[in-house]
Structure formats: structure tokens, C-alpha cells
Amino acid sequence: MASKTWLYAGAAIVSLLILIALLAPAIAPHPPLRQNLANDLIAYSADHWLGTDKLGRDILSRTIYGARISLSVGFATVALSLAIGLAIGSLAGYLGGWVDLLLMRLVDILLAFPGILLAIAFTAVLGPGLDHVVLALCLIGWTGYARLVRGEIIALREREFIHAARALGANPKRVIARHLLPNLIAPLLIQATFGLAAAIIAEGSLSFLGLGVEPPTPSWGSMLNDGRQFLLVAPHLTTYPGLAIMITVFALNLVGDGLQERFQARSR
Secondary structure (H helix, E strand, O other): OHHHHHHHHHHHHHHHHHHHHHOHHHHOOOOOOOOOHHHOOOOOOOOOOOOEOOOOOEHHHHHHHHHHHHHHHHHHHHHHHHHHHHHHHHHHHHHOHHHHHHHHHHHHHHHOOOHHHHHHHHHHHHOOOHHHHHHHHHHHHHHHHHHHHHHHHHHHOOOHHHHHHHHOOOOHHHHHHHHHHHHHHHHHHHHHHHHHHHHHHHHHHHHHOOOOOOOOOOOHHHHHHHHHHHOOOOOHHHHHHHHHHHHHHHHHHHHHHHHHHHHHHHHO
């Protein structure tokens, strides 16, 4: 019961964040790029509930719009990584032999590099930009899905229903698509939930280093970077985007843990 409560709580928070991101133009009290140097570094006012930054831009509005960037990068990264990992893991697990050996050695080579350092190097070469961030995070993000899919397919391919499908003349493509992949939905959903949280943290890290979205587009990571020089005089500049990242990742981890416990209980 407790795990179900936390699952629903995390799902409610994530749903609320997605709704906020979608309705950002309607609910943001100010345009996120509007500057007012006469009202810079305000901690709180009736017109700026979360204060303003060094250029007088509204922190609440920029935090709301920052959700669009973080969630967009997270979902795009997970979708692309999942597609690549699903294709490569399926081939490696079902075909086996030299195909499995070749593809898994490629995964091992990529996993030998620290993921965030590889992403930093990739975005440093290509330059900042939303699409470059997604590609950089997918560069190594697909490997976890590939290994998961491969392991699950190896465990499933010798089951009786797979042998029956082969005996009835089903080709490998049909066996994978109709009989193996439906049994991978649960573990992939759990992996994708944790992957989404990791992608949001990684995007924030890249934006903090100036390698994420280009300014003045609001991003939680870039807001943290802008506010670090004012930590002592205006801590609100980093408090609210930091809380946004923390709450989002916490909610996603709640969802992932809840799904994992539910699927494990169902399998038992």
C-alpha cells in the first residue's frame, strides 16, 4: 500500500510538471526574457513572487519555462536512446553468436568512457543547442537499454512459447515484435523512468557549464550558473531552479521505484 501511495504521488507531481510546461505561456506571470534593470536581484515582491535575476527577469516565469527545456530534453533523450537500445539489444539477444559479440563489445567500449565527460566533449565540439544536447546524451544513453533488452531476450528466447512460434514458421522479425518485445514493456518502462531523471540531471549539468541551450533561453541549469556568483547576496537565484530539479528527479524516482515494486510483486 505504501509503495502504491508513493507511486501515485510521484505520478501526480510528474503530471503536474508536464501540465505546467505545456501551459507555460498561459500561466507564466511575465515573459521569461523581459528585462527590467531597475528591478534587478529582488528577493520578493507582489509582482515577482520568486524575485528577479541580475537583469530584472522574473524567476518564476523563467523557472516555469525552464521546465519545458528539461522535460523536452529528458523525453527526447529517453525516446531516442530507447529506440536505439531496443533495436541493438534485440538483434544481439535473439541472433547471438558473432552479432551478439560484436554489438556487446561496442557497448563495452562506450561504457568505458564516463558518460557526462563524453557528452561534454561532444557538445563542446558541436556547440550549444537543444538538439546537440539530446544527441550528446543519447551517445551513451542507449547502452543501458541495449544491455537490458539483450539480457531479457536471452532469458525469454528458450521459453516454450518462443519455440512454438518458431515451429509454426514465424520469422525472427515476427518473433521479436509479437512475442518477445511485449514481455519487455515492464522492465523498459522502469528503466526509462530512471533514465528520464538521469537525462534531466545531465541536461542541467551541461547547461550549468554553458554547453546546453543557448542563452537567453531559460533552463534550470543555466539559471543555476547565472546565480552562482550571487549566492551570498541573492540566494533565490539558485534556490528555485535547484528545487525544481530536485522535485522533478525525486518524483521520477518515486514513480520508478513504485513501478519496480508493482511489477516484481506481479511476477511473484
